[in-house]
Amino acid sequence: MGAGCTNEILSKLVATRPIFQSGDFRAIGHGLASSIGMQHALPGRQVVCITGDGSFMMELQELATLARTGFPITVIVVHNSAYGNMKRDQMRHYDGRLLGTQLLIPDLPRLASSFGVHGEQLTKPAELEPAMRRAFSSGKAAVLDVICPIEGL
Numbered sequence: 001m002g003a004g005c006t007n008e009i010l011s012k013l014v015a016t017r018p019i020f021q022s023g024d025f026r027a028i029g030h031g032l033a034s035s036i037g038m039q040h041a042l043p044g045r046q047v048v049c050i051t052g053d054g055s056f057m058m059e060l061q062e063l064a065t066l067a068r069t070g071f072p073i074t075v076i077v078v079h080n081s082a083y084g085n086m087k088r089d090q091m092r093h094y095d096g097r098l099l100g101t102q103l104l105i106p107d108l109p110r111l112a113s114s115f116g117v118h119g120e121q122l123t124k125p126a127e128l129e130p131a132m133r134r135a136f137s138s139g140k141a142a143v144l145d146v147i148c149p150i151e152g153l
Ligand SMILES: Cc1ncc(C[n+]2csc(CCOP(=O)(O)OP(=O)(O)O)c2C)c(N)n1
Pocket: 025, 026, 027, 028, 029, 051, 052, 053, 054, 055, 056, 078, 080, 082, 083, 084, 085, 086
């Protein structure tokens, strides 16, 4: 990730338990849906979903569920416009030849807003903490679109 990237801050986040992730198979595409399940199981707790943009694109219709339920889940999208994991490997091992790893990500704050969910885009590390505090204290769902370019691109 690029120097000064918000990802540096994300890597320092400390979450209280319970923390759920996708286990040994590391499946993507279910972070938000699982968070909605967790909010059902843990009413009154602040649920936060941290997801890649590629993963989020597989389930963004669940924004409708957020709107319908009113669950105040904060969704933090790590936005690198890529299946970053695979793109990094292609850059390292395949002489820069990329195949199927670059993503066209829509305007996420506008997309969230079209579902009636608050969204904002963050480009600087210092913006993340206040945005999270705003989202938590609003008592409403929020999508924080965190721009995290991959180094070298
Ligand atoms: C259901 C499923 N399909 C494919 C994969 C393989 N896979 C692992 S990481 C990844 C890319 C994830 O991209 P993104 O969510 O944007 O996260 P990033 O690596 O960019 O942080 C893929 C396709 C998987 N783990 N699960």
